[in-house]
Amino acid sequence: MKDFSREEIDYVLDTAEKLEPVARGEIRSRLLDGKIISLLFFEPSTRTRLSFEVAARRLGGQVLNLGLVEASSVMKGENLADTIRVISAYSDLIVLRHPLDGSARMASEFTSVPLINGGDGSINHPTQTFLDLYTIRRESHLDGLKIAMAGDLKYGRTVHSLCHALSLYGAEMTFVSPPELRMPSEIVRVLRKQNILVKETESLEEIIGDIDVLYMTRVQKERFPHPVEYEKVSNKLKVTGDLLKAAAPGLKILHPLPRVNEISPEVDETPHACYLEQAFYGVPIRMALLALTTGVIE
Amino acid sequence: MKEKRDLKIQAIENGTVIDHITSGQALNVLRILRISSAFRATISFVMNASGERGRKDVVKIEGKELSVEEVNKIALISPKATINIIRDFQVVQKNNVVLPSYVEGVVRCKNSKCISNSSEPIKSKFSVLQSEEGVSFHCLYCEHVISEDIAENLL
Numbered sequence: 001m002k003d004f005s006r007e008e009i010d011y012v013l014d015t016a017e018k019l020e021p022v023a024r025g026e027i028r029s030r031l032l033d034g035k036i037i038s039l040l041f042f043e044p045s046t047r048t049r050l051s052f053e054v055a056a057r058r059l060g061g062q063v064l065n066l067g068l069v070e071a072s073s074v075m076k077g078e079n080l081a082d083t084i085r086v087i088s089a090y091s092d093l094i095v096l097r098h099p100l101d102g103s104a105r106m107a108s109e110f111t112s113v114p115l116i117n118g119g120d121g122s123i124n125h126p127t128q129t130f131l132d133l134y135t136i137r138r139e140s141h142l143d144g145l146k147i148a149m150a151g152d153l154k155y156g157r158t159v160h161s162l163c164h165a166l167s168l169y170g171a172e173m174t175f176v177s178p179p180e181l182r183m184p185s186e187i188v189r190v191l192r193k194q195n196i197l198v199k200e201t202e203s204l205e206e207i208i209g210d211i212d213v214l215y216m217t218r219v220q221k222e223r224f225p226h227p228v229e230y231e232k233v234s235n236k237l238k239v240t241g242d243l244l245k246a247a248a249p250g251l252k253i254l255h256p257l258p259r260v261n262e263i264s265p266e267v268d269e270t271p272h273a274c275y276l277e278q279a280f281y282g283v284p285i286r287m288a289l290l291a292l293t294t295g296v297i298e
Numbered sequence: 299m300k301e302k303r304d305l306k307i308q309a310i311e312n313g314t315v316i317d318h319i320t321s322g323q324a325l326n327v328l329r330i331l332r333i334s335s336a337f338r339a340t341i342s343f344v345m346n347a348s349g350e351r352g353r354k355d356v357v358k359i360e361g362k363e364l365s366v367e368e369v370n371k372i373a374l375i376s377p378k379a380t381i382n383i384i385r386d387f388q389v390v391q392k393n394n395v396v397l398p399s400y401v402e403g404v405v406r407c408k409n410s411k412c413i414s415n416s417s418e419p420i421k422s423k424f425s426v427l428q429s430e431e432g433v434s435f436h437c438l439y440c441e442h443v444i445s446e447d448i449a450e451n452l453l
Contacts, residue, residue, distance in 0.1 A: 106420055
């Protein structure tokens, strides 16, 4: 994500907005007519895989869904480089999801067609960041944004990547987490160096009245040595109807999903809930990325 | 006394002398230069020799003049080393090592989940940045940053 300038990000978001009626099925498109899109997923990911598939089909492309790469040559010991060389000869574009860090960058050295990183390892998931930015722009605003990110800020790759992207827009950021899951100090340091206003707290109540967007993430049980400690933390970082009484009327709540118990079901019915729309926005964003990388839109 | 000295740091007729190596790093210099038993030239080295600027290591490679590209990798672990090209017992060229901005296949990424640590047909790739805080290595695959223990992460 760090390779993108603000202008390039804006261009992707603008393209996604133009394609949104196609994503909703209101207009038919044949932009990817005759193109074969290969989905090469080495680890499970329902939303990313499905939204890429829907995006390609909505644009009239054909999808070569290789499913989870199990009964294939990979099981016979083929390396990723060879798999990419072969699949790129069969398709016009590859979407790769792989558990190792940097695998997409490596794959880009071996492919003869454009390749989109659908998430590699624990660091990069650029299309998620694009859709987060798109959701914020559609449902709130990017310029002069006050955002709080809450939950597992230590290991959550979506928030790390989002911090960097939002720094290009000068957003004010508040990080809400228990001490053991705080935002890595290196990220905070880099943000402050860029003159980004950063606050850190453990309490949602303290900040809920003063933000435009609340980006929730899942706190994983396995990060805690004892279930009691997990319960304590997860109850503290919970968005409920009560909490939202103090929120600004325009507050929007985002979540990359899946959620566990960090957002109460009663919140779904409030105008603050944005996470399901956010999941849909994955389609126009991925349509824009498919169209731009195949060159059918310049 | 003189005889002992000659044995320790004997002059070479032709080749390369790497001087002012950070004390204790001579073996890592050989590793960086990919010098092993298969290397044909005669190699001699001294560790912890007393010099004007304190203790240092020295490596001498007979009959081979190393290229600038090869020797600059030494700056990764010994930024004050000097390279002397010797011809007919005379120093014909003396240079300080210069930190390269990019290294390939020299340093192992410390991130165990980095693709460069798997069995793929690639070499590790790092951009090398020098700042007020020191030298840091940025993996071009996984973006992991190494800022210490470089010698321990040599391939």
